[in-house]
Amino acid sequence: MSKPLTFTALALGLSCAMPALAADLTVISFGGASKDAQEQAYYAPFKAATGHTIIAGQYNGEMAKVKAMVDTNSVSWNLVEVESPELSRGCDEGMFEELDYSQIPGRTDLVSGAAQPCGVGFFVWSTVLAYNADTLASAPSGWADFWDVKKFPGKRGLRKGAKYTLEFALMADGVAPKDVYKVLASKAGQDRAFSKLDELKPSIQWWEAGAQPPQYLASGDVVMSSAYNGRIAAVQDESNLQVVWNGGIYDFDSWAIPKGAKNKAEALKFIAFSLKPEQQKIYSENIAYGPANTKAVALLDKKLLNNMPTSPENIKNQVAMNVSFWADYGETLEQRFTAWAAK
Numbered sequence: 001m002s003k004p005l006t007f008t009a010l011a012l013g014l015s016c017a018m019p020a021l022a023a024d025l026t027v028i029s030f031g032g033a034s035k036d037a038q039e040q041a042y043y044a045p046f047k048a049a050t051g052h053t054i055i056a057g058q059y060n061g062e063m064a065k066v067k068a069m070v071d072t073n074s075v076s077w078n079l080v081e082v083e084s085p086e087l088s089r090g091c092d093e094g095m096f097e098e099l100d101y102s103q104i105p106g107r108t109d110l111v112s113g114a115a116q117p118c119g120v121g122f123f124v125w126s127t128v129l130a131y132n133a134d135t136l137a138s139a140p141s142g143w144a145d146f147w148d149v150k151k152f153p154g155k156r157g158l159r160k161g162a163k164y165t166l167e168f169a170l171m172a173d174g175v176a177p178k179d180v181y182k183v184l185a186s187k188a189g190q191d192r193a194f195s196k197l198d199e200l201k202p203s204i205q206w207w208e209a210g211a212q213p214p215q216y217l218a219s220g221d222v223v224m225s226s227a228y229n230g231r232i233a234a235v236q237d238e239s240n241l242q243v244v245w246n247g248g249i250y251d252f253d254s255w256a257i258p259k260g261a262k263n264k265a266e267a268l269k270f271i272a273f274s275l276k277p278e279q280q281k282i283y284s285e286n287i288a289y290g291p292a293n294t295k296a297v298a299l300l301d302k303k304l305l306n307n308m309p310t311s312p313e314n315i316k317n318q319v320a321m322n323v324s325f326w327a328d329y330g331e332t333l334e335q336r337f338t339a340w341a342a343k
Contacts, residue, residue: 010276023263024053025270029081031058031251034123037286042274046281049273052266066258068291079265082119082256084323085330090256091118092327095255103268106275106293111310113320114252114292115222121252122274123283124290126309126318127164128248130227132217135181135241142246146224147196149203156215157225160206162337164226164249167319169196171247173284177319185325190333194340206341217241233288233307243307245314251321252292284308290315 029042030036035058043054057077059065063086069075083092090096101107107115114121129146133139134284135154140146146156146168158165167180173196175183183189205222207213213227229248232241255271257264273279280296283289290310291297297311305311309318338341 023266024055025078025263025266026055026057026076027079027081027270028057028077029062029164033287034148034253034289037283040286041279041283042075042270045279046270046273050269051319052270053333054270061086063095066090066095067093069164070259071337073260075258075262076339077258078261078263079255079257079270081147081253083253084116084121084251085319087119087254087256088327091116095259097259097261097264099257099271100268103265104272106136106272106295109277109293109295110275111250111290111292111294114254115256119256120256120275121254121292122271122272122280123253124250124292124309125253126229126245126248126250126290126314127159127226127231128229129168129224129244130213130217130232131224131242131244133242134219134290135223139242140224140244142244144174145167147172147200152223154203154223155205155216155221156200157205157207157213159223160208160332160341163330165197165337166190166193166333167249168188168226168247169193169200172196177247177317180319181325185329190336191241194336195339198290214241229307229309230288236307245309247316248309248314248318249321250290250309250315250318253297 029038035056043056047053061083066080098117099120111124129140129143131140136152140152147153166184170180170183170193171177173192184193205216208229210231213225214231215223217225218239229243232243235241257267261267275293277293277295277299280291280293281299284291284300285304288307290308309315
């Protein structure tokens with residue numbers, strides 16, 4: 001036997017005798033406390049269970065980075081955390097792989113809206129009504145109270161944008177959460193939302209960053225504000241800020257696989273692993289975001305459930321963010337809102 005053949009045979013023999021090396025996975029998130037919680041709940045346990053090392057990176061949600069990698073066929077990320085509007089747009093533009101849900105067990109256990117064609121939500125956060133219980137004589141019960149400046153005098157904080165703000169205005173005007181997007185899809189419904197905003201405009205203090213509502217509430221600049229639930233939960237040990245879940249709007253952060261990414265099968269295994277109730281429990285124990293898997297709720301301490309968007313009591317009168325609606329109407333409504341706010 002010649003040397004080349006001998007070496008070839010030896011190599012083949014070794015490759016058959018040795019187990020396949022576990023592939024590393026590069027997972028990109030938004031960083032911060034959420035990334036720390038992901039490390040505890042997903043990355044380290046996944047490596048222990050499968051041998052796959054997670055190389056954790058972070059970004060600021062720039063879809064241009066994903067698009068550049070996909071367009072040049074140089075995808076170096078296996079998984080990326082994306083918010084719902086970017087997930088929808090990226091799927092439409094061919095930036096993400098369509099998921100094979102036969103490889104992701106338990107789809108029926110997920111919160112409604114979590115399973116999308118190109119991504120799956122792995123935690124839930126809500127935009128809610130928050131207030132400072134030290135400055136109000138009684139607790140508001142929903143957006144109608146938020147608009148009632150006679151019963152609850154003082155400034156109100158609202159996100160400076162059409163999204164969330166228009167939905168809250170319609171709920172303040174008596175529209176049931178489940179009917180908000182149906183009403184808002186009509187010209188009459190849009191006019192109704194802006195008309196309701198007109199009533200409150202003199203009392204509004206706008207916010208543009210998630211850290212601002214708890215600051216405004218703690219300082220007394222506003223008596224109530226829309227806010228991200230996690231931002232309020234983070235300061236409740238040192239303040240008397242409270243959340244009203246009624247009429248909240250919940251949304252997901254999702255895992256997506258960039259189009260053309262390597263090790264797709266392993267990435268799907270990671271997604272399935274991260275959605276297990278036991279892993280979801282660990283994540284929610286480390287940060288005040290709700291599990292996307294409903295079976296994880298029963299595993300959580302009851303005290304923690306008070307701050308979870310997906311606990312049965314908290315989610316029952318909330319509405320899921322309608323990403324398709326904002327994809328269709330967002331540009332027009334944001335332009336109208338900007339013009340209205342500037343008057």
